[in-house]
Amino acid sequence: MAELGIRLNQLKHRARRGSSEKVLFLVPPNNKCSGPLYEIVFMLETWARREGIRDRLDITYSTYEGTFIRAFGPRLHEVVTEQFGERGIHGHTNEVVTDVLGDAVRYSNGTVRDFDLLISFPPYIAAVPYPGLSADDRGFLKTQLESRQVIGCEDIYAPGDGGDFPVKQAFLAFLQADAVAEHISMKFGDSKFRHPFDPVSMCMMEMFDTATFAQVPLRLTGEPDRPVEVRPDAGEDYKVGVSPLWRLGKKLLGMYLPMRFNAGEPFHAGAGWQLMDVGLKGMSGILAD
Numbered sequence: 692m693a694e695l696g697i698r699l700n701q702l703k704h705r706a707r708r709g710s711s712e713k714v715l716f717l718v719p720p721n722n723k724c725s726g727p728l729y730e731i732v733f734m735l736e737t738w739a740r741r742e743g744i745r746d747r748l749d750i751t752y753s754t755y756e757g758t759f760i761r762a763f764g765p766r767l768h769e770v771v772t773e774q775f776g777e778r779g780i781h782g783h784t785n786e787v788v789t790d791v792l793g794d795a796v797r798y799s800n801g802t803v804r805d806f807d808l809l810i811s812f813p814p815y816i817a818a819v820p821y822p823g824l825s826a827d828d829r830g831f832l833k834t835q836l837e838s839r840q841v842i843g844c845e846d847i848y849a850p851g852d853g854g855d856f857p858v859k860q861a862f863l864a865f866l867q868a869d870a871v872a873e874h875i876s877m878k879f880g881d882s883k884f885r886h887p888f889d890p891v892s893m894c895m896m897e898m899f900d901t902a903t904f905a906q907v908p909l910r911l912t913g914e915p916d917r918p919v920e921v922r923p924d925a926g927e928d929y930k931v932g933v934s935p936l937w938r939l940g941k942k943l944l945g946m947y948l949p950m951r952f953n954a955g956e957p958f959h960a961g962a963g964w965q966l967m968d969v970g971l972k973g974m975s976g977i978l979a980d
């Protein structure tokens with residue numbers, strides 16, 4: 692990310708000198724959680740307008756996904772399509788990269804797209820191998836969905852990105868950590884396992900001028916190419932909303948979270964969280980549907 696910041700500054704200086712620049716965003720196959728790249732393209736577009744260089748930039752977003760942010764379902768696709776249209780970003784789905792050349796990307800359908808700056812999000816794999824523990828094809832530890840116990844090793848838990856839940860998100864990592872803590876404490880007392888991991892994702896996509904909030908109840912599909920989907924019975928629990936006020940929500944979370952961690956306290960606990968929770972529910976009742 693630091694390198695990207697340097698490249699964007701270089702691009703800004705070239706654009707200010709009058710050069711036209713092509714920025715190409717690329718989501719390659721096997722990326723099962725592409726959200727952050729969408730966040731970056733929207734932030735880049737707002738930044739370029741503020742820096743007075745938007746008219747020098749051609750911004751294209753190309754993904755292998757059949758719909759934008761596929762894991763989060765049709766409503767996110769609608770929001771992204773609308774935002775791309777309003778912001779003059781050229782969006783393309785179903786584009787499967789085959790080669791990245793020095794200054795162009797080639798796709799399986801024969802399309803070739805040139806770029807001055809390529810911003811991609813590689814198909815990620817586990818950073819740390821754990822020989823002897825059961826792992827999926829990308830090296831993430833295979834777990835029981837609800838308790839996050841590693842399959843075959845019940846005393847080992849894998850909450851967060853190291854486990855095999857396909858959507859990698861801090862919010863989900865917190866929910867998993869809560870489930871793990873409760874499961875462990877159950878072993879030492881008579882408390883029940885009341886809060887198994889329930890994958891309801893909540894995210895706020897920063898765009899600098901506005902932000903998109905999404906609450907997405909997910910379920911595993913068992914299909915390697917499309918491992919998660921929005922629960923068909925999600926109903927009103929599947930919420931999406933776009934508003935500058937969500938930026939405030941994100942900033943509050945950004946202050947609350949380090950405060951809790953620095954105090955050695957968990958995220959979802961205490962009076963602070965109850966207040967945040969009420970605030971988030973209130974905001975999502977008004978600003979999302």
Ligand SMILES: Cc1cc2nc3c(=O)[nH]c(=O)nc-3n(C[C@H](O)[C@H](O)[C@H](O)COP(=O)(O)OP(=O)(O)OC[C@H]3O[C@@H](n4cnc5c(N)ncnc54)[C@H](O)[C@@H]3O)c2cc1C
Pocket residue numbers: 727818819850851852853859860861862863864894895
């Ligand atoms: C660009 C981007 C934007 C994102 N935006 C959001 C967002 O808006 N909201 C959201 O909910 N999520 C977001 N995420 C996802 C979120 O960052 C991750 O899901 C979350 O950090 C996972 O937490 P974790 O504790 O499981 O793993 P990590 O945060 O990766 O923590 C693992 C830690 O272990 C350390 N480590 C590794 N190996 C060893 C070792 N051998 N010994 C000791 N330490 C070790 C690592 O250095 C690291 O600090 C984003 C991710 C990216 C890349």
